[in-house]
Amino acid sequence: MSGIRVLVGTRKGAFILTSDGKREQWDVDGPHFGGWEIYHVKGSPVDPNRLYASQSSGWFGQIMQRSDDAGKTWEAVGNKFAYEGEVGEHLFYDGTPRPWEFKRVWHLEPSPTDLNTVYAGVEDAALFRSTDGGQTWNEMAGLRTHPTGPFWAPGAGGMCLHTILIDPRNRDRMYIAISAAGVFGTDDGGKTWRPMNRGLVSEGIPHPEAEVGHCVHRIAMHPSRPDVLFMQKHWDVMRSDNGGDSWHEVSGNLPTDFGFPIDVHAHEPETIYVVPIKSDSEHFPPDGKLRVFRSRTGGNEWEALTKGLPQRNCYVNVLRDAFTVDQLDPCGLYFGTSGGQVYASANAGDSWEPIVRDLPPVVSVEVQTLP
């Protein structure tokens, strides 16, 4: 029988949750790296026993960890993230120029084809790559040195590169997203990049339809249709049908279109999920009801998924990297909250159960579907 391994990053350590394919009984293992912030843990599609973890603290900086036995043991690998060449400056919150300064790794994206290649999205926003299993990291500097770089500015959580999508048809085609610069794409394996933010409208920035400056919270793609992209922007749920060349809004009947994560059903490329949050100033669900919203039409028409989720007095948040889907049928969904709960649905969102309730605040959730 197949198995499921959920990799949870929290403010105070990592946890590994395992179950068989029924997804009813769960074992909870952890904390790994207790006391450290774990922004992301992700497994290699090439070998599911190979895990990468981003471990950081305000005191001791960035540590990178690698496991070759599914998290039973870990090895600290390289943690030197040095920007290439002239570091340059970007805009700070107050509009003044500020030199790029590495702070932490937000997101890890292991290569779908090479065990030892892994990409890292970092704050201050840049993309790094390792081809030796994380021992050494080199910046893909064509992104940060894009002519718009001096105009990028941090979102409230920092100027982070938080999403990395690789086109399964063409590995040289990638998309990344930065808060608050927007989406960028490459067709040449990361040498050159172009902004892909046409159609985004962000009130509160000097030019609402600017080429860059948008606080994109997350983008998602179904591997069978890599030209269709979905986006949860600061406000607005968006969709592109032309590989990011242009976007249109699909917020439809959502109670609020602010939120962080967005994801796509494993087997239905027009079925997408968001977790609406009240507003940018009140990061909790509207009306104290924790609701995942599902659209089976690729947006615009949304239904609330509430069974098993708290529908009163709930004031948690779900961060951008804290929602994911497995590959089983029916598709399993998983998300973690700032209140330390990790919820799972074994039926594509129709009902939910908490796997664990009292972890530290959850930053990221990834899942591995095991043979």
Add this chain to the structure above:
Amino acid sequence: MMIRVVLPVHLRTLAKSDREVQVDVDGQVTQRSVLDALEARYPVLRGTMRDHVTQRRRAFVRFFACEEDLSNEQPDASLPEAVATGKEPFMVVGAMAGG
């Protein structure tokens, strides 16, 4: 010279070391030479106490010895004689901050 160094708990965990370790320093005993020796013995600690590139002390890492805060001393200034002779340890401390 064998220099005694006391590590905070998170760095002990990373280094898989005891609370106090000893490192061999050739020549002048300074913050820089002690940290160089410490990082040479425990490469996993590189970047955790001072920035990889600038070599500046991380803001929430402090250095103490002989009941003195040496955090803002010049990296190449001599450490107290008691540290150089091994009578007192050089202490790496995580600042009290955060939650």
